[in-house]
Amino acid sequence: MSVEQGRYHHGDLPAAMLSAVREIVREQGINAVTLRAAARRAGVSHAAPAHHFGDKVGLLTAFATEGCEMLRARLLAARDGAGEESALLVIGTAYVRFALDEPEHFAVMFRADYTRREDPTYRQAREGAFAVLLDTVREVREGHQAGGAAGDDADGDREAEQDVEQGTGEDALLCAATGAWSLVHGIATLWLDGNLDTRITDRSAEDTAAALMTTLAETLLEAAGGAPTSQ
Amino acid sequence: MSVEQGRYHHGDLPAAMLSAVREIVREQGINAVTLRAAARRAGVSHAAPAHHFGDKVGLLTAFATEGCEMLRARLLAARDGAGEESALLVIGTAYVRFALDEPEHFAVMFRADYTRREDPTYRQAREGAFAVLLDTVREVREGHQAGGAAGDDADGDREAEQDVEQGTGEDALLCAATGAWSLVHGIATLWLDGNLDTRITDRSAEDTAAALMTTLAETLLEAAGGAPTSQ
């Protein structure tokens, strides 16, 4: 594992390259990432990375894949460790927390101009992370469809009778999950790019995410469902 | 294009440069933007842009500033043109619509690594766009706080410092506005980067934004409050 100097074969150059990418992003930003710079950090010649990653986008795609797997693990851990709190709130805050803890990976993971989206490994990792969110939303919605009090009837029929307004049940599920993803993704990206007011970012990721989610939900329902204009 | 050959002085090189940046971003992505490439498009020599913008970040900051002003105008027009619908929904969909209509500007506007954030012109333009959202949220919340019948203090010019200290006034307002921004910003960025399911993006920006907002609000309230606010 440790990189011994002087060895001709690095041992695990791909891992060393990914580590180098992380350092470069942290210290100089993502635009400073080049094959040569990463190779320099990893202590190999500038032509070595091409053998493993091909080009710069290939390197960043591998880096993004690693990030997606880390995110998936984080979300799973958060969901399984959730106690009384709402699973959706827990997983949402975990998303924001991940972005703040691993800004280097997060800055690359979902960026079209830095990843090769048709790469099957990357696509699989990305969808795997989203699947956790999708499953969580499904559980939340099914739990409430079941009546709110008893949550043991989890495997009931998917197509409920509630789907009059948003289409099929699966469609509404996708909508809800995408909306939740958008919210926490927006929080994370705006935060990392320094666009949020300091009164917001002074708090912890957990407090901020929870406050934004609940406040927004109230406001949205007041605005949309509450029909303030007529009554 | 549209550059008159032969004239020594361009006439309006800054505008031509911004137009060139837009074309480059559209055709080759933001990473292809360089001073020389933009100068080539604008039909001037490679050293001309430095006189106006200094360096690449300066050029992109000016481009981002232009985008913020465009966004502010869009949001204002949408808010003023809103009829029966909720002002928050209208302005939120307008945000997403703007991002899809002007992806080149949107890709730069809020990115820390492409803009000089201390630039006063840029900062002012950025805060001006957010102010429209903030005012809209203020109106929505004040309208509801008043009970829906009385619209006494409607102008809401700068800030009503009545209940700042409690945290339920200006603080909650900021939370709500930031949450709303995060949601629509997340939708826009995820969409533009191709991360959203095609079943979502098949629809129009307006339908998608509305569906995500309402569905998410319901789900969030179900998850957070335990039971939705049924009267």
Place this chain on the structure above:
DNA sequence: TGAAAATCTATCCACTGTCAAGATGCTGCG
């Protein structure tokens, strides 16, 4: 042992930002 993988050295080429010095057009002032 021999083939394949991994890595290195060396080189080529395109491109960028920046600087210096000169050319051109506009503008205000005597």
Place this chain on the structure above:
DNA sequence: CGCAGCATCTTGACAGTGGATAGATTTTCA
């Protein structure tokens, strides 16, 4: 009216960087 000064733009050159490639070298493994 004429000219000086300034902003604008051009040309040319330079140093640095990055990606790509070819061939040599070392290591691993069957």
